[in-house]
Amino acid sequence: MRTNSFTQPESEDHGRLNTCPSAMSQVPKWFERKFDLSFPVELYPNLCIRLRGTPARLEELVGDRSREVLVQKPEGKWSAQEHAGHLFDLEPLWMARVEDFVLGHSELTVADLSNRKTHEANHNARPMGEILAGFRNARLRLVDYLHKQDPTSFEQSLLHPRLKQPMRLVDHVYFVAEHDDHHLAWIWELTSG
Numbered sequence: 001m002r003t004n005s006f007t008q009p010e011s012e013d014h015g016r017l018n019t020c021p022s023a024m025s026q027v028p029k030w031f032e033r034k035f036d037l038s039f040p041v042e043l044y045p046n047l048c049i050r051l052r053g054t055p056a057r058l059e060e061l062v063g064d065r066s067r068e069v070l071v072q073k074p075e076g077k078w079s080a081q082e083h084a085g086h087l088f089d090l091e092p093l094w095m096a097r098v099e100d101f102v103l104g105h106s107e108l109t110v111a112d113l114s115n116r117k118t119h120e121a122n123h124n125a126r127p128m129g130e131i132l133a134g135f136r137n138a139r140l141r142l143v144d145y146l147h148k149q150d151p152t153s154f155e156q157s158l159l160h161p162r163l164k165q166p167m168r169l170v171d172h173v174y175f176v177a178e179h180d181d182h183h184l185a186w187i188w189e190l191t192s193g
């Protein structure tokens with residue numbers, strides 16, 4: 001039997017500012033989020049278009065910001081550019097998990113809970129345009145692949161490896177959309193000074 005909520009699986013801190021009260025972020029901690037997965041599978045087109053819109057929203061948020069603003073790391077936490085790079089870094093995982101459903105794997109691909117990829121990527125040293133273009137390209141591939149799937153495939157469930165709970169493909173799409181929003185909220189906060 002599937003339950004209708006679960007605590008998000010990644011334990012990442014996502015750069016929350018929690019040492020200086022004056023710099024305290026209003027963005028909720030990702031690892032404390034709970035997700036209500038009781039919504040009907042028929043919502044999948046609405047969730048897919050949320051994923052489709054993320055590159056445009058990201059580009060709009062950072063487009064006219066100076067490099068100085070984009071790479072600043074308050075309290076040593078992730079910069080806006082590093083949050084953007086992190087979205088790009090996770091695209092292969094999101095695609096792998098969609099493929100897990102499509103190819104009938106026994107459970108979902110395991111995430112790197114430490115975010116090593118983002119910590120080692122040195123995103124601040126890259127041109128922001130390169131990150132935006134890479135993310136847009138990867139995200140369009142993801143949504144094109146989702147778009148090709150039969151509507152019934154969004155109902156399929158797979159076991160989440162750490163939570164040992166079933167997750168539908170439509171739940172995975174929702175989860176990615178919420179993760180996008182989490183980091184966009186951070187970027188908005190970091191760039192709106």
Ligand code: NI
Nearest residue numbers: 012014086179
């Ligand atoms: Ni994240």
